[in-house]
Every structure is written in C-alpha cells, then in structure tokens.
Amino acid sequence: MKTPTTSLLLFGFVLLFSFSWATVAQTYEDFLRCLYNHFSNSIPISKVIYNPANSSYLSVLNFSIRNLRFTSPDTPRPGVIVTPLDESQIKTTIYCAKTHGMEIRTRSGGHDYEGLSYVSTVPFVVLDLINISSIVVDVENRTAWVQGGATIGELYYRIAEKSRNLGFPAGLCHTIGVGGHFSGGGSGMMLRKYGLAADNIIDARIIDVNGNILDRESMGEDLFWAIRGGGGASFGVILAWKIHLVHVPSIVTVFTINRNLEQDATNRIHKWQSIAHKFPQELFLRVLISRVNSRQDGKQTIQAAFNSLYLDEIDQLIPLMQGSFPELGMMREDCTEMSWIESILYFASFPSGSSLDVLLNRTQLSTQYFKAKSEYVKEPIPLIEWNRTLDLFFEEDAKFARMHLYPYGGIMAEISESSIPFPHRAGNLYRIQHEVYWKEKGAEESERHIKWIRNLYRCMTHFVSKSPRAAYINFRDLDLGVNNKTGNTSYAQARIWGIKYFKNNFNRLVRAKNKADPENFFKNEQSIPPFQTWWKKWGVYENMALVTVYGLIIIFASRRLIQRC
Numbered sequence: 378m379k380t381p382t383t384s385l386l387l388f389g390f391v392l393l394f395s396f397s398w399a400t401v402a403q404t405y406e407d408f409l410r411c412l413y414n415h416f417s418n419s420i421p422i423s424k425v426i427y428n429p430a431n432s433s434y435l436s437v438l439n440f441s442i443r444n445l446r447f448t449s450p451d452t453p454r455p456g457v458i459v460t461p462l463d464e465s466q467i468k469t470t471i472y473c474a475k476t477h478g479m480e481i482r483t484r485s486g487g488h489d490y491e492g493l494s495y496v497s498t499v500p501f502v503v504l505d506l507i508n509i510s511s512i513v514v515d516v517e518n519r520t521a522w523v524q525g526g527a528t529i530g531e532l533y534y535r536i537a538e539k540s541r542n543l544g545f546p547a548g549l550c551h552t553i554g555v556g557g558h559f560s561g562g563g564s565g566m567m568l569r570k571y572g573l574a575a576d577n578i579i580d581a582r583i584i585d586v587n588g589n590i591l592d593r594e595s596m597g598e599d600l601f602w603a604i605r606g607g608g609g610a611s612f613g614v615i616l617a618w619k620i621h622l623v624h625v626p627s628i629v630t631v632f633t634i635n636r637n638l639e640q641d642a643t644n645r646i647h648k649w650q651s652i653a654h655k656f657p658q659e660l661f662l663r664v665l666i667s668r669v670n671s672r673q674d675g676k677q678t679i680q681a682a683f684n685s686l687y688l689d690e691i692d693q694l695i696p697l698m699q700g701s702f703p704e705l706g707m708m709r710e711d712c713t714e715m716s717w718i719e720s721i722l723y724f725a726s727f728p729s730g731s732s733l734d735v736l737l738n739r740t741q742l743s744t745q746y747f748k749a750k751s752e753y754v755k756e757p758i759p760l761i762e763w764n765r766t767l768d769l770f771f772e773e774d775a776k777f778a779r780m781h782l783y784p785y786g787g788i789m790a791e792i793s794e795s796s797i798p799f800p801h802r803a804g805n806l807y808r809i810q811h812e813v814y815w816k817e818k819g820a821e822e823s824e825r826h827i828k829w830i831r832n833l834y835r836c837m838t839h840f841v842s843k844s845p846r847a848a849y850i851n852f853r854d855l856d857l858g859v860n861n862k863t864g865n866t867s868y869a870q871a872r873i874w875g876i877k878y879f880k881n882n883f884n885r886l887v888r889a890k891n892k893a894d895p896e897n898f899f900k901n902e903q904s905i906p907p908f909q910t911w912w913k914k915w916g917v918y919e920n921m922a923l924v925t926v927y928g929l930i931i932i933f934a935s936r937r938l939i940q941r942c
Contacts, residue, residue, distance in 0.1 A: 401500050404477055405456040408502065411473035412459070420462055427458040434458065438495065441487030441507065441739075443552075445746045446823060447496050455482070455495065455503040462508050467614055468588040470504055475586070475898060482901065483614050485526050486554020490749050490853040493901045494557065494610070498862050504614065506556060507739075514539045519622045520579070521545075525556030525615040530721075530736035536622060537718035537733060544625035544717045546571040549724045551736050559618055560609030561851035562799040564808075566686040566724060569787030570658040571623045575605040575797050580619035583612065586894045590616065596893075603889035603905075607798035607879065608850055611886075611905040612893045625717035630687040630694050631724075632712045634705060635680055637671060641704075642681040643767060646782075647760045648704050649683070654786030654806050656701065659688040666780040668770045679767045686720055745777075746818075748827045750811045750834050751852035752841040755804055762840055769836065774829040777814035782807050800880040801847055809841070810852055831856065850878040859902040866906045874903055 409428065416422055427434045437458055442448055456479075461467045474481050480501040484494040495503050506526030512535040514521045523532050530551025536543050546567035548558055555574075563574025571577060580593045581604060591613075593601045600612060609615040636642040646664055653662050665682040683705055687694045691712045698707045715723065722731050726742075758766075770778055785805045794800040801808070813830040815822055834856075838846070848854060858874030860866035868887060875883035883905075890897075891907040900906075 401456075404479065404500055408473050408477040408479050409457060411476060412457075412469060415469045415473065416466060420466075425460055425462060425466060427460070428456060429454070437505070438503070441484055441505065441554075442492070442495065443486075443488050443741055443744055444490065444492060445744055446748070447492035449818070449820075452492075453496055453498050453501075455497075455501050458503045458505055460505045460508055464509075464584070464590065464616060467504065467506075467509070467584055467616070468590075470502065471584060471586070471588055471614070474502055481614075481899065483556070483610050484554070485556030485615075486528055486552060486558070488550065488553045489557060490747075491855050491902070493853065493903065497901070506554070506614075509616065514543075514622075516540050516543065519543060520619060521622060522617050522619050523555055524617045525554070525609075527555050528739060529553050529555055529558060530725075530738075533718060533721050534733055534736040537716075540622075541627055541716060541718075542625055543622040545574065545620060545622055546577060547574040549721075551721070551725055552739055552741050555618060556609060556615045558851065559620075560604050560606070560615055562606045562797075562849065564783065564849070564851070566661050566663075566720070567623070567625075567688070569656070569661050569784065569789060570688060572788050572792055573606070573797075573799060574620070575799060576792060577621045577623065578605050578618050579621050581605075582616040583609070584614045584616060586613065586896070586898045599885075599889045600893050603798060603886055603893070605797045605799075606850070607882070607886045607889070607905060608903075610901060611890060611899055613899060626688055626690075627716065628690050628714050629717050629720050630685075630689065630691050630712050630714050631720050632683075632685050632707065634683045634707060634711055636683070636705075637669065637678045637680045638767070639671065639678060642679065643760065643763050645683070645704055646681050647757070647763055648702065650754065650757045650782070650806055652701055653782075653784035654790075656784070656786070657697070658787040660694070660697065661686045662702075662784060664782040666767070666770070666782070668775060668778065677771065679770050684724070686724070688717075690714060745814045745816065746823060746826070747812060747814045748823075748830050749813075749852050750830060750854050750856070751849045752809050752811075752834075752837065753801055753805045753847045754807050754809060754840065755842055756840075757806065758840045766833070766836065769829075769833055772829060774815075774826050775813065777816075778829070778833075779810075779812045779814075781810040781812070783810070794880065795882060795885075798879050798882045798886055799850075800882050801849065805842070808849060809837070810849075845877045845880065847880065848877045853903065855902055857903075860900065860904065860906065862902075868906065868908055871906045875905070878903075 412426060427437050439448060459470045480497055480499050481504050482494050482497055482501055483504045485506045509524045510527040512523045512527055512532055514535050516539045529547045546565050547563045548565045559574045583591050585591060604612055636645055649664055662685040665684055667680055668677055669680045671678040691714055727735055784807045790803040792802050794802050811830055811833055813826045815826045857877050860871055879886060886905045887908060890905040895907050897907055
C-alpha cells in the first residue's frame with residue numbers, strides 16, 4: 378500500500394516529467410517556427426523540413442542509416458530533419474538551432490559506425506546534406522570541388538567522366554558521404570601511393586557557429602588543419618572540399634586469392650604482416666579474414682582473401698610477387714587488368730561488366746546490424762597467437778565476423794604525424810578493422826555479438842599498439858570513451874578517447890575548437906571539446922534548470938503538506 382509520501386512524490390515526478398516533455402515539444406515548435414520565418418518563400422518548405430507528423434519522415438530518416446542497430450523503435454529520433462537545398466538554409470538551420478537550444482547532428486552519407494550523425498539523447502535536429510552534392514572537376518589543374526553531401530561513388534564517377542588517368546585516394550564503399558569521410562582522414566586502396574583523402578585536400582568551405590562561410594584563407598590554418606582528419610562535425614558544417622586529383626595509369630591490375638586453414642592460410646597471414654608494408658608504393662595487398670564453408674567437405678573453415686590493387690600492368694606484378702611473396706602462389710590467371718575506375722567497381726563487389734552508373738546510386742546494397750573496432754600493429758603478431766585468434770571465429774556469434782588487415786608503409790611512412798590530425802603514420806605495419814554482423818533483431822542479440830567482438834579486441838591487447846592503443850576515427854567506437862551527454866565535458870575526460878584517435882594531435886585539436894566554437898555548439902559523444910566547458914549554455918540548459926527547480930518545489934511542497942497532516 379502506497380504511503381501519502383510515496384503518492385505525493387510520484388505525483389510530483391509525473392508532473393515534473395510532463396513539464397519536461399511539454400518544454401521539449403515547445404522547443405521543437407519554436408525551432409520550426411523560426412525556420413518557417415527565415416526560409417526563402419521561393420522553395421516549398423515541405424520539400425526541405427520533415428518532422429514525425431510527415432508521412433515521409435521515417436523514409437527520409439532511414440534512407441541513409443547504414444547500421445540497423447539504430448533503427449529500433451527505442452532509438453532516439455530527431456524532432457526535425459532538415460534537407461537544405463542551398464547554403465542559406467544551412468545558415469538558417471544553425472541560427473534557429475542556436476536560438477532555441479537545439480543540438481545539430483550533421484549527416485552526409487550516414488556511415489558513422491555509431492550513428493552519431495543521426496542519433497542523440499537530447500532534443501536534436503538532423504541536418505542532412507543529401508541535396509548539397511555538386512561536383513566540379515577541373516582536369517587541366519587536376520583539382521575538383523566536391524560538396525559535403527556528395528558520395529565518393531559520385532566523385533569517382535565525375536572524375537572518370539573527364540579523364541581516364543585521374544583518380545582520388547579515398548574509400549571503397551560508394552555510398553559514403555565525403556563530408557564525414559574526408560574530415561576523418563579517408564583511407565582507401567591507394568593509401569600507400571598517395572596517402573589519405575585528407576592528405577590531398579587543398580581548400581575547403583565551412584559554415585561556422587556564427588553562420589560565417591569560411592574558406593582556407595579566412596578560416597586560418599589552425600581550423601583548416603583541424604577539419605582534415607579531426608572530424609568536421611566538431612567545428613562546423615563542411616560545405617565543400619577542394620581536392621588534388623592524382624595520376625592513375627591507364628591500366629591497373631587486381632587480384633583476389635583465397636586461402637583457407639587447410640591451405641595454410643595462417644602461415645600466409647603471418648608472412649604477409651612482415652612484408653606487405655615493404656612493397657613498392659604502387660602495390661596495396663590487404664587481407665580479409667572471415668568464416669566460410671570449406672570447398673572440400675562443406676564444413677566451416679576460416680578463409681583469408683588476399684585482395685590487391687597494383688597501379689601497373691600484370692607483367693610488372695608477377696616477378697614482384699614471385700620474388701617477395703612466393704608463398705601466396707599467385708599465377709597470371711589470378712590477375713585481371715582493367716582501368717582504375719573499373720577497379721572501383723571490382724573492390725565494391727559489383728558484378729563484372731556493371732555500368733559505372735551504379736556509382737551514382739546512393740542506396741546501400743544491403744544493411745545489417747553490426748559493431749566495429751579498429752587498431753594498429755607495430756610488430757608482427759606471433760604465429761601461435763594467430764592460431765588462437767582465428768579459433769575465435771568458429772564461435773557461434775562469429776558467423777558473420779570479419780577481420781580486415783590494411784598494410785601501411787609507402788608514402789604513409791614519409792608523412793609527418795602532425796601534418797594533419799590523423800597521426801597513424803611511420804612505425805605501423807598495418808591497421809586492423811574488426812567487424813561483427815548479425816541479422817536478428819533485439820537488444821539481446823545485439824549484446825551477444827557485441828560481447829564477442831569486445832572479447833576478440835581484449836584478446837588482441839598484447840599484440841597491438843600501446844600507450845595509447847590507437848584507433849581510426851572513421852571507424853567510430855564508443856567503447857573507447859564518450860563525452861557527457863549535456864556537452865559539459867572536461868578536457869581530461871575527452872582525452873581518454875581523444876589520444877587513441879589523435880595521439881598528441883588531440884591537444885592542438887582542442888585549441889582549434891577553443892577558437893572556432895568556444896561554447897561547444899557543435900558536439901556529439903566523441904566531438905572535440907573546448908578547454909573551458911564548465912559554463913552552462915542558456916537555452917536547452919535553461920529549460921533543464923527550470924525543470925529541476927519546478928521538481929524541487931513540488932517535492933518540497935509535498936513534504937510540507939505531509940508535515941501539516
């Protein structure tokens with residue numbers, strides 16, 4: 378039986394949370410009114426703004442979600458989605474969000490592994506740049522301007538339209554948005570020859586917290602340095618990148634050679650890790666590890682796929698491989714010559730002969746539930762440890778698990794760790810990307826598979842980089858540490874995860890944040906904080922404070938009433 382005290386306190390908390398939800402609803406309403414008042418009348422606002430009352434809201438939200446973990450009914454959703462058609466609407470969105478205490482999450486392609494571009498636990502708006510996607514290629518000067526909402530598939534397509542001998546060193550999945558990909562570094566198959574995408578950015582346009590549109594000259598070198606590998610979402614909204622296009626030969630060579638455990642895959646992996654970083658820059662040979670059915674008896678086995686891009690013809694590749702890696706047993710018939718743009722389709726797993734038009738399709742071929750982690754290896758992992766690690770892939774929850782090994786060396790060993798925020802250069806043999814996928818819905822299924830990949834990660838502890846145990850920012854992993862949900866995060870707290878992504882560059886990123894966004898408007902669970910984060914921003918925090926005050930008044934009044942009785 379409830380006591381008078383319990384009943385009154387329950388009534389107080391119900392009233393408190395009712396007030397809280399009413400305040401949030403009013404905030405969204407005020408934000409929408411602000412947009413309506415400031416957007417141009419020449420554009421139907423129904424084509425730009427979506428809230429849960431719109432019939433197309435869910436389809437717009439889910440279109441760019443690549444991880445099904447963040448499509449469950451209990452995943453926090455934005456109160457408003459804005460899909461601006463021009464830069465003025467982005468400026469207006471920032472202004473209205475600041476004015477009415479709304480948090481902004483900026484989405485360009487939706488590939489953020491932890492959903493940070495479209496999920497938040499506080500009232501928020503998604504600024505979806507899907508319509509800000511123009512690309513202008515200048516063949517004569519070997520440059521291109523590409524807007525933040527374009528995909529790398531669209532970029533590759535537009536380059537190939539103009540030249541067979543120009544390309545760009547970025548990722549493999551054609552639906553990745555360049556806004557986030559480039560601002561986190563951007564790693565691909567030409568990594569050893571030309572470095573990261575961010576290494577080849579020569580200018581940018583960004584809207585800052587005050588609505589100013591800045592280029593490299595007006596933003597200054599500190600901010601320009603920060604957004605090329607430090608994560609653009611911490612500093613503003615990236616409108617466009619000016620990139621330097623690189624030379625690619627008319628003919629490149631690709632191959633994929635599969636070896637399973639019965640074919641001595643483990644020894645080949647062990648040998649690969651000692652030589653792949655020493656190959657000529659033109660050769661990129663990665664290893665993709667997964668569980669498959671054995672061809673011999675149909676039983677489960679572990680397969681290592683040796684997957685390569687060589688920026689030259691077969692006749693130069695064969696003696697190189699036979700001399701450096703004869704254990705792989707590569708033959709001429711394993712290789713295929715093609716153009717660089719055709720290799721993009723090959724590595725994206727499109728069928729042979731597919732039209733280049735598939736690169737313009739923003740729809741993901743498939744979406745699944747997944748969790749990923751990353752790390753770097755500086756010394757070859759002992760053979761016995763590879764045997765133990767691969768045994769984990771036979772466990773039930775590893776049915777769709779993968780481990781990708783990306784070789785470093787080449788030009789990556791020649792670029793300074795501080796040239797851009799991305800610090801993982803000399804001294805690294807290769808990078809590991811751990812992935813686990815599953816098809817079943819539900820929190821219990823997710824927890825089982827996430828537990829498996831965390832155990833794999835724990836088992837690798839002694840054989841990867843230390844102090845810090847490094848990770849790649851574009852393979853977002855909230856297990857490494859998070860900021861406070863309110864954005865009031867100390868330097869010491871953020872540094873826990875920050876040095877893993879950025880090492881000593883984290884300090885310079887914080888200083889850049891201090892100048893560009895001192896009040897920490899642009900934030901997420903792993904955004905760069907300014908040094909001074911002890912203040913409380915008036916707006917959302919004002920409402921939170923008022924809710925707290927009202928709650929205390931109710932509780933105090935309830936106690937006085939009980940005392941009188």
